Amino acid sequence: MDIGLLKLWGMRLLFILTAFVVLFFHLLPLNPAPSHWAGPDVLVAMVFAWAVRRPDYVPVLLVAAVMLLADMLLQRPPGLWSVLVVCATEWLKSRERRQRETTFVLEWLTFAGTFIVITILYRAVMMILILVPGTLTLSLVQVVLTIAVYPIVVVVSYFLFGVRRSAPGDMDRLGRTQ
């Protein structure tokens, strides 16, 4: 039990560290000139991939804090993107509890749908509040690349970090079977 608790907090710490590494690479001043394409949002892909597999590794507060920090550092309107990601994560978690037998393709499609919906909402809110949401092409490139990068994020989380669905016999800290 104690080891399980230790592992849980270890994984949460690992999540924070990985988030910092991702942000670090976002912030590297390699080419300050405007570019024609946007990189994938690896952070959101990671949050969703972890939330689907092990919801207890990414609790609400942790996701909110990390995403808010990302909003602050990456010059986004503070709070908007994080609130969308938090809601989407919670929705994915609740959905995951209802149906446990999912194939990867279905999971990928769900991820794609969720990411597209929150991007549309994000742009819609920004336009309603007369903020500059950036060009549509950049957003489209970012959506496509993020969806494309999702399997890689899943594979890395699975093999490198060992984030996998718990087997039926496994129980988490609260004794629930996942």
Add this chain to the structure above:
Amino acid sequence: MAKNGTNSEAYTTPLRRLLLAVVVLCLLGLFFVWRIDSPRVERFRAVVIDTVIPSFDWAMAPVTATVNLARDFRSYQRIYEQNQELRRELRQMTAWKEAALQLEQENAKLRDLNNVRLDPRLTYITGVVLADSGSPFRQSVLINVGSRDGIVDGWATMDGTGLVGRISGVGANTSRVIMLTDATSRIPATIQPSGQRALIVGDNTSAPPIDFLEDPDQVRPGDRIVTSGDGEVFPPGLLIGQVAQDPGGRLRTRLAADYERLEFLRVLRDHGARRVSNPSALILPETPPAATDTAVAEPAD
């Protein structure tokens, strides 16, 4: 054990929902506060960045250096061509240098006749670029000088040759430079030699378009664009770039500053710059009460 588990789940689910609701409300609240009173939240953001980014710096510098080294290495492959190119350019430059020397002497003589003094207040502080904006939707860089070094919001920032942007967001040790290419950047400019006034409007491309031009016919590609000093945004006469025309016929700015490689930036001290401390200061004059007082007082007399 299992029974215990279901029990605790029955308690935790409503609690979890409550937590989620609180978190969502807090985030939304922060977003709306930012929308209503953005200077305060942006000041908070500057403080957050000021604490987080300098702790990345020890790792950022070597990684950036390594990537740049790899990039430079690729350019070694065509070193012979480059050498030839540089020799050609150097020959042209010596001719220009001769012309410049003569002009400088002439200029000095004329200044002497006119008794002109260059503005001694316009000195600068040099900072090193620490970090990117981190998002392709925003064009800004973070430099390693801040309020500790006397940096103030709104000062102009240049690289060796041309204007790069405007200070917006100052922390104790860092400050953010919103570049001319950012979608929120609007800089009043004058186009030489015709003297036409225009706005350089950032649109997230490397060549910002020229907008609100009085008479486009008087402007030709290749004309110099300098800041006009209108609205006390920037001191007048700072070089922005040259006029260029895109295939669609729209006039754009070819920026003089080398945006591909921003490493050191000069922040020009400008004590006459207008300071924006509260959200309404951009639209309303700084001292409206005095004006209204006299207006009210006069009919009473």
